Amino acid sequence: MGNRHVYRLQGLSCVNCAAKFEQNVKAIATVKEAHVNFGAAKLTVIGEASIGELEKAGAFDGIRLIPEHAQTQLSAPKFWQTRATVLALISACFLMVGYAASLWMKESEWLAVGAFALAIAVGGYDLLRVGLLNLWHFRFDMKTLMTIAIIGAAFIGEWKEGAVVVLLFAISEALERYAMDRSRRSIQYLIDAAPKKAMVRKGNQEYEVDVDELEIDDIMIVKPGQKIAADGIVVHGASAVNEATITGESMPVYKSVNDEVYAGTINEEGALEVKVTKKRSESMLAKMIDLVEEAQAERAPAQQLVDRFARYYTPLIMLIAFIVAVMPPLLFEESWEAWVYRGLAVLVVGCPCALVISTPVAIVTAIGHAARRGILIKGGIYLEEMGKIAAIAFDKTGTLTKGTPEVAAIRLFSNHVTEEEWLQIAAAIEKYSQHPIASAIVRKAQERGVVFTERQVTNFYSITGKGASASVDGITYYIGSPALFSEYLLSKEVHATIQQLQQAGNTVVVLGSEHQLLGVAAVSDQVREYAADTIQELCKEKIKQLTVVTGDHRVTAEYVGRSIGLTEIQAELLPEDKLRVMKEMREKYGRVAMIGDGVNDAPALAAANVGVAMGTGGTDVALETADIVLMGDDLRQLPYVIRLSRKALRMIKENIVLALSLKLLALILIVPGWLTLWMAIFADMGATFIVLFNSMRLMRI
Known part of the structure; x- marks a missing residue:
């Protein structure tokens, strides 16, 4: 979309500020639509507006903008250098002057009141400006509540209380902003991973260019210790590359000619020449950043519930405060001053800040922390769902196994064909297939020096779940599982050979025509390292059912299952059968996860x-089809994701209960007059801090 612009935001302090900023941007005449992603601190604008206009819309919160892919970065001020912190410090100085004057200069009460008023004016400048504007437009949020409380305190002569409330609220806002910035650091880590410059060779000359200027097919020169600037293919050289940015795995991966490399990864040893295959905006790192930021913007069910509750909560607090302030003096002739004061305390303690932030801060922290480990969780809803999983189904090839099978043996059933001819025919057909087993046969032919490209192949047809057929030099052949062939072709001798190979853990590929079997190939795929350990860890996490669902032969599937400790095997399944199994598991266990390679398991993953997809085998497809992607194909990350999700769920519940419980307790203490105005703001600030730092504990999992 030509008029779509994305900006990164600095200075965005709270959820309510994000909502107000979004409304202000939408109000710009030339803007058609706008969306603020609070978790990722990003603004998306549909329409035309200058950065000056947009920053003016966010001036109430001191928001600054920079285009998403700009090479320059905003220099973030230190915590103690921010405008909010400086104003809070000045306010604190005036507050201390006021306290000193009230203690030692009691005859000059005007001096104390003046100092307290200055403390309110300086520390609460932004708060009062926004709050009064909200009152004018009948918008009720936490700043509106605080503004009413501060003005009310001044009105009844409680200048000192009002000044303390302003200072504590300013400190609370500054620390909340600091905590949210910390929870966003995982995204910044990914952004910073991409280099800004690249060395390109054109002819005999080398030039340094901006990454945005790289074109497809450019040759990048990557020296030892440098970051790779764009996705590409190695065309010269060999080296170990640290792919921790993408996969979360700190052990370097050896790369040589024709191997794929990714932007943001680090070349550790030798010099590499890399041909660019994707522009910066289309790189794997860019997609990861976009996905994580979109995920942080997605509202989890718990957050949607809190947001709906918050809409009614603020008016309810205002009603309770009004009743507390007015009813006792009217009905029981109590002191107006005392009960108005308590009503103001209700407004302060009822500030919904802790409640509103209880869910998003936990989700932003969890998703960002997972991204640094090479795990993409595509939304808060999936984070919640993963924490409630009761059963898991695993695909076999490419998931429990490495997905790079090799031809271990060939058995011939015809005297009219040699192993070389068998490989010639099989590879000629399989070169048109994308299946890992087909690739193994093609690789075997290439390793043996068998020339198969000269064979004339026509009418290639893929038979879903079974194999393929094609006409080779005018003769129609079939290649695939034994189920592809009629029983009369499968003699006892053939059956015995197939069974023997399958019991040894091989997948058997049969090649033949309509009238004759030529032979079979035993293809073996190594079980993934740590697969057995992962299954044990999942059992400790009390997953009720762990099942293998595969299109492979039952004997082979059972061999793999036994080797890693799984006994529930669903084998010889077509894609529609996998879909049926998933539905049955959902009916029996409730919430079910499917772990696949993201390529041929799409129906089951969707059901x-x-x-959960293994990312390396088919990264683009995996990113599109799955809800969670393990970029490093490391099954050990699966128990971690479950623990993280469950912990996040627990944190969200704890945050909501803590926020509401503390507020309820404070409200009860206000009625008998035991809670002062400054104690009320301290209670609200305490609830906010508990919620923030409780959520930050997710980073320690």
Whole structure:
């Protein structure tokens, strides 16, 4: 979309500020639509507006903008250098002067009141400006509540109380902003991973260019210790590359000619020449950043519930405050001053800040922390769902196994064909297939020096879940599982050979025509390292059911299952059968996750409550089809994701209960007059801090 612009935000302090900023941007005449992603601190604008206009819309919160892919970055001020912190410090100085004057210069009460008034004016300048504007437009949020409380305190002569409330609220806002910035650091880590410059060779000359100027097919020169600037293919050289940015795995991966490398990864040893295959905006790192930021913007069910509750909560607090302030003096002739004071305390303690932030801060922290470990969680809803999973189904090839099978043996059933001819025919057909087993046969032919490209192949047809057929030099052949062939072709001898190979853990590929079997190939795929350990860890996490669902032969599937400790095997399944199994598991266990390679498991991944894809095998497809992607194909990350999700769920519940409980307790203490105005703001600030730092504990998992 030509008029779509994305900006990164600095200075965005709270959820309510994000909502107000979004409304202000939408109010610009030339803007058609706008969306603020609070978790990622990003603004998306549909329409035309200058950065000056947009910053004016966010001036109430001191928001600054920079285009998403700009090479320059805003220099973030230190915590103690921010405008909010400086104003809070000045306010604190005036407050201390006021206290000193009230203690030692009691005859000059005007001096104390003046100092307290200055403390309110300086520390609460932004708060009062926004709050009064909200009152004028009948918008009620936490700043509106605080503004009414501060003005009310001044009106009844409680200048000191009002000044303390302003200072504590300013400190609370500054620390909340600091905590949210910390929870966003995982995104900044990914952004900073991409270099800004690249060395390009054109002819015999080398030039340094901006990454945005790289074109597809450019040759980048990557020296030892440098970051790779764009996704590409190695065309010269060999080296170990640290792919922790993408996969979360700190162990370097050896790369040589024709191997794929990713932007943001680090070349550790030798010099590499890399041909660019994707522009910066289309790189794997850019997609990861976009996905994580979109995920942080997605509202989890718990957050949607809190948001709906918050709409009614603020008016309810205002009603309770009004009743507390007015009813006792009217009905029981109590002191107006005392009960108005308590009503103001209700407004302060009822500030919904802790409640509103209880869910998003936990989700932003969890998703960002997972991203640094090479795990993409595509939304808060999937984070919640993963924490409730009761059963998991695993695909076999490419998931429990490495997905790079090799031809271990060939058995011939015809005297009219040699192993070389068998490989010639099989590879000629399989070169048109994308299946890992087909690739293994093609690789075997290439390793043996068998020339198969000269064979004339026509009418290639893929038979879903079974194999393929094609005409080779005018003769129609079939290649695939034994189920592809009629029983009369499968003699006892053939059956015995197939069974023997399958019991040894091989997948058997049969090649033949309509009238004759030529032979079979035993293809073996190594079980992934740590697969057995992962299954044990999942059992400790009390997952009720762990099942293998595969299109492979039952004997082979059972061999793999036994080797890693799984006994529930669903084998010889077509894609529609996998879909049926997923539905059955959902009916029996409730919430189910499906772990696949993201390529041929799309229906089952979609049918599961949470689809988890192995990222390396088919990264683009995996990113599109799955809800969670393990970029490093490391099954050990699966128990971690479950623990993280469950912990996040627990944190969200704890945050909501803590926020509401503390407020309820404070409200009860206000009625008998035990809670002063400054104690009320301290209670609200305490609830906010508990919620923030409780959520930050997710980073320690």
